Amino acid sequence: TGAQYLNDVQSGAVSPQYPHKFTDEVKNYRSQLGLGKEKLDSKGFRVLSGQVFDYTKFTKEDIIELLVKSILFDDNDIVAINKPYGMSVHTKESPYSPVLTEFLPQLTEKVNCHKLYTVHRLDRDTTGVLLLAKTQEMAKRLNQMFC
Incomplete structure (x- = not known):
């Protein structure tokens, strides 16, 4: 049993x-x-x-501020953030649930680059370091390391 x-x-x-x-x-x-x-x-x-934030009750500005405060590392090629628990990286689970990738344009402005590329994924229920590349070439190089 x-x-x-x-x-x-x-x-x-x-x-x-x-x-x-x-x-x-x-x-x-x-x-x-x-x-x-x-x-x-x-x-x-x-x-x-x-214990877990209900991100559906956050404003977009609040989520962007949370993501900016979650930046662990930022240089010319890479941004590393501590992905919050309970937030999906790619998959929208309901019309009201925020997805991290939909905030990349605003996060791009905060880290002074043209575009951010996701390199890998973390599950919604996982918190941890999420790498974002500032160039497509760096995204390809990092992506190869995760394969």
């Missing part, structure tokens, strides 16, 4: 065979305990109220 599997993993008797199997087992176990009504992220962890 899911509960026994989790107990075995926690005690060290077995190691999770696959991370996604462990995530599924956690979801099933939480559901059995009556915890299934809580909001979970894509990895099966609880999302606490107020």
